[in-house]
Amino acid sequence: MDEETWSVVKFVQENSVEAVPSNWLQPGGKCYFPTYSNIRLQQALQRREEPRKEWPLYDIFLFRNNVYDNFNVAQKKAKKATITSDLESDSTIAIVPPKRKRIIKHFSSFSSVEDEIEHVSSLPPHPQLKVVKKVVQAEVHSVDIDDTSPPAPDNSDKVTKLVESDQNLEGVESNRGMLVKILHKQNIIMALLNAMNERFANMEKKMVLSAEPSVEISDTIFTKFDFPFNVIEALEDFETFINNPAEFNKVLEFSRLGGNVPYNFVARSMEKLFTNQLANNFSYYGRKQKRPFNKLNVNKLVIESGLSIFPTSTRMVFEQSIAKWLRRAKERKDKN
Numbered sequence: 651m652d653e654e655t656w657s658v659v660k661f662v663q664e665n666s667v668e669a670v671p672s673n674w675l676q677p678g679g680k681c682y683f684p685t686y687s688n689i690r691l692q693q694a695l696q697r698r699e700e701p702r703k704e705w706p707l708y709d710i711f712l713f714r715n716n717v718y719d720n721f722n723v724a725q726k727k728a729k730k731a732t733i734t735s736d737l738e739s740d741s742t743i744a745i746v747p748p749k750r751k752r753i754i755k756h757f758s759s760f761s762s763v764e765d766e767i768e769h770v771s772s773l774p775p776h777p778q779l780k781v782v783k784k785v786v787q788a789e790v791h792s793v794d795i796d797d798t799s800p801p802a803p804d805n806s807d808k809v810t811k812l813v814e815s816d817q818n819l820e821g822v823e824s825n826r827g828m829l830v831k832i833l834h835k836q837n838i839i840m841a842l843l844n845a846m847n848e849r850f851a852n853m854e855k856k857m858v859l860s861a862e863p864s865v866e867i868s869d870t871i872f873t874k875f876d877f878p879f880n881v882i883e884a885l886e887d888f889e890t891f892i893n894n895p896a897e898f899n900k901v902l903e904f905s906r907l908g909g910n911v912p913y914n915f916v917a918r919s920m921e922k923l924f925t926n927q928l929a930n931n932f933s934y935y936g937r938k939q940k941r942p943f944n945k946l947n948v949n950k951l952v953i954e955s956g957l958s959i960f961p962t963s964t965r966m967v968f969e970q971s972i973a974k975w976l977r978r979a980k981e982r983k984d985k986n
């Protein structure tokens with residue numbers, strides 16, 4: 651009897667009519683009926699979900715010829731039986747159920763429960779569970795109103811979800827406020843760090859500028875060599891001289907030439923050492939058939955002197971500065 655069929659039954663205590671899967675019917679005029687939400691209940695009815703032992707059992711009344719193999723047809727018959735008390739009759743005389751009072755529960759967290767009542771599903775009424783009422787009762791206050799309409803479905807599950815949603819929204823707002831405070835403090839910290847960096851940069855610049863006044867290189871060097879070098883032979887003699895570690899350390903006095911940035915220091919040092927005519931014979935790595943400057947001791951001299959002035963800089967910065975100065979040697983020579 652229950653194979654792919656639905657039966658129209660009347661729930662005696664609830665005085666409501668419903669189309670239920672035939673496999674929900676039990677001997678002795680009983681019927682299983684789950685306490686699902688409206689959408690979940692509709693799915694269970696249509697799919698003929700297998701009843702579970704934990705579902706409540708209700709007393710029912712069976713109509714004549716109440717079994718159908720189509721859910722939509724069974725639903726229409728259930729609606730018809732609600733007003734005619736007969737599945738076969740075409741009579742339109744409505745049986746008016748006795749008036750009864752219905753308790754609508756107003757939650758303090760919402761301003762309009764009436765809007766929720768108007769949103770109830772179009773499903774026929776299904777039995778109400780007393781257990782759900784007890785859970786909600788602790789949070790609500792009741793107001794009695796007259797209701798002459800048939801019993802409406804129990805919306806306690808829907809209202810409970812709304813309460814949980816409201817609590818979740820409060821949690822989101824709290825987290826959002828905390829995030830705003832954190833971002834505000836982070837902005838303050840970043841502003842302080844930027845101000846400190848700017849102050850340190852200014853202090854470093856002042857220290858460099860205070861040491862900038864040029865002084866002549868050691869008198870011993872000037873008595874031995876004629877700066878700036880204009881021929882390769884003079885440069886080779888200087889290379890031999892600074893190849894001695896002791897003499898190399900003396901010549902590190904190039905660091906006293908000053909300069910506020912690495913390139914400025916490199917330019918001052920190279921102008922002391924080379925004329926543009928001699929510098930034009932070099933490129934830093936010996937490209938374009940020129941002599942490699944990076945192989946010379948004087949290259950190491952300029953870099954080591956520069957790092958003593960700018961300890962936060964890198965060797966690569968000075969190498970790039972020397973290469974740039976050498977590339978412009980021809981341009982400077984032609985201008986002169």
